C-alpha cells in the first residue's frame with residue numbers, strides 16, 4: 260500500500276497493521292507523519308487541553324543485579340556508591356513534593372537482592388499511614404518480577420500484597436523494546452522477557468490498577484522491532500484497557516556499557532508521531548522533554564503528544580546517562596500556552612485536577628533537579644537491619660550498621 | 663486563531679509569488695506549526711534541492727593576541743573567523759594579513775556593530791580589513807543594523823556572512839525586521855545568510871521551540887532574496903540546529919574545525935553534524951566560507 264493510501268486510512272480513523280506502519284515510518288516525510296499524528300491528537304483531545312502532573316521521580320535504590328548494558332544508573336551489590344533511601348529521606352521528599360503541589364511519587368529502583376517483599380510492604384504502609392491521600396505510582400514490571408523471584412511467590416500474589424500495602428498504579432518502565440532478540444542484546448532479557456513484562460502488566464490490570472507503557476528506542480533495535488513493540492502494547496490494551504498513557508524516549512548512551520550514539524531530535528518526533536498513529540487505543544501520549552530538552556519537548560505537541568509528563572523535582576536515571584534537562588511548573592505551563600493549548604494538572608489516571616498551582620499560590624522556582632541522596636547522607640539506612648539480606652555484602656553491611 | 667489557506671499559499675510560493683505582509687502575519691498567528699513548517703521546507707527545497715550544507719570554522723580571537731602569534735589553520739577548516747577586540751585596527755589588519763599569508767580558505771571576521779566602534783569611519787575600517795585579505799564580515803545583528811552599514815560593506819568589496827537576530831521578539835516585530843532586511847538586501851545584495859534565532863536569550867525564560875521554529879520558517883518565507891537560512895551549531899547544539907533544518911533552514915554554520923573527540927570517533931562532532939543532516943532527510947554537503955562545496 261502507498262503512503263497516501265495508508266495516510267487516507269489513518270485519516271478515516273482506521274487501524275493500520277505492522278507492514279503499513281513500517282511503510283509510513285520508512286517512506287512518509289516527517290511532515291506527513293506529524294500531520295497524521297496531530298490530526299489524531301486533535302480528534303482525541305478536541306478541547307485543546309495539554310496536561311501534566313506534579314510528581315517526583317524517586318529511585319529508592321541504585322543497587323541492581325540486572326546489569327542492563329544501556330543503564331548508567333545502577334551499582335553492583337557491595338559497591339561503595341550503592342544506596343538505599345531511608346524512610347526519613349523518602350518522607351522529606353514527599354513533603355517537598357506536596358509543598359510544590361505534587362500528590363504522587365513515581366517510585367522505581369534497581370533490582371536489589373537485599374530488599375525483601377516485606378521492605379516494600381512496610382515502606383508503602385508507612386507512606387500511606389503518614390500521607391493517606393498521597394499516591395504511589397511504583398515498581399515497574401521487572402521490579403515486580405524481581406520481587407516475585409526473590410520471595411519465591413507468584414506474581415499475582417506479589418501484586419495483590421503490594422496493592423494491599425498501598426500501591427496505586429504501576430509505571431511502564433523496563434519495557435525497553437518488547438522483542439526478545441533486542442532484550443538479549445541489551446542484557447535485559449534476564450530481568451524480564453517481552454512476555455513476562457506484558458504478563459505482569461496484564462496481571463496488574465486484571466487486579467484493577469492502571470499503568471503506563473513506555474518504549475526506549477534507538478539502541479540496537481530495527482524499525483520493525485520498534486513497530487512490533489507498539490503492536491504488542493496495542494494488543495494488550497485491546498484486551499485490558501489498562502494503559503493510561505504511552506511514553507517513548509531515546510536511548511541515552513553516556514556512561515553506559517553499550518555506549519554508541521543518541522538518535523536525533525527528528526527521529527524522536529517521527530517515532531512519537533508513529534506511536535500516535537499505531538497506538539490507536541491509547542488516549543494519552545507524553546512528550547519526553549527530559550531526554551529531548553524543552554524545545555523539542557514542546558514541538559512534540561505538534562507531533563501527537565497531548566501531555567507534558569511530569570514536573571520533575573528529581574531525576575537520577577536519565578541524568579546518569581547524560582541528559583539533564585529541567586522544567587519546573589512555570590516553564591511547563593509557559594510552553595503549553597505558547598503552543599496554543601490550555602495547561603491542566605492531572606492525576607496518573609488523567610483525571611483533571613485544576614489549573615497551575617503557581618497561579619493559586621507562590622511556589623519557589625526550580626531551575627535544577629534534585630538528586631536521590633544529599634551529599635554526606637548515609638548510603639545505607641540503619642533501618643535495613645530489620646530485614647534479612649540475601650547477599651554476603653548485604654549481610655556484612657547490616658552487621659556493621661548501628662541498629 | 664487565524665485561519666490560513668495553506669494550499670493557496672503553497673501554490674503562490676510555487677509560482678514564485680512573494681507572500682504579502684498580511685499573509686505572513688496570518689501565518690505567524692496561525693496555530694498550525696506543521697503547515698507553516700511545510701511551506702518553509704517547500705521553499706528551501708525549491709532553492710536548494712535536497713542539499714543540507716555545513717561549514718567547519720577555525721576561530722581566531724584577537725583579544726590580547728601577540729602580533730607574532732603562530733598561525734596554524736587546520737586542514738579541516740573551511741573558513742577562518744576572527745573575533746574579539748584588537749588593540750588597534752593595525753593589529754587586526756596584521757592578524758588578517760598573517761592568516762591570509764598561510765591559507766586560501768575564506769576569511770571572515772567580527773560583528774558589524776563592533777567594527778562601527780573601532781574608531782575611524784566604518785568605510786576605512788572595512789577597507790583596511792579587505793585590503794589585508796578579509797573576505798567577509800562575519801555577522802551583524804538585525805536590531806543594530808542599518809542600510810548605511812550594509813552599503814559600507816558593499817563598497818568595501820566585502821559580503822556579510824550572516825545576519826542574526828539580537829534579542830527575542832514577538833512574531834510581528836520579527837516580521838517587521840525581516841521585511842526591512844529584505845528591502846536592504848534588495849538595495850545591496852551583500853547578505854549571504856540569515857540565522858533567525860536570537861543570540862541573547864535568558865536562561866530563566868528561554869525562547870520556546872514553537873517560537874524558534876516559527877521564526878525560522880518565517881525567515882525562509884520572507885527572505886526570498888537571501889540565499890541561505892542557517893542554524894548555528896555551537897550556539898544551538900544538535901537538537902535545535904536539526905529542528906531548524908526541518909523548518910526551512912538549509913545550512914549549519916560554525917561547526918568547530920578542531921575536535922579532540924573525547925567520546926571517540928563515532929561521536930565526533932563531524933559525524934554528529936552529518937547524522938543530524940541525514941536524519942533531517944538532507945544530502946550532506948560540506949562547504950567553505952564562500953558557500954562553495956568542499957571535496958574530500
Ligand code: SF4
Pocket residue numbers: 323324325326327330331332333368369370401447450
Ligand atoms: S535499567 Fe533498571 S534493571 Fe536495568 S540495570 Fe538499570 S536499574 Fe537495573
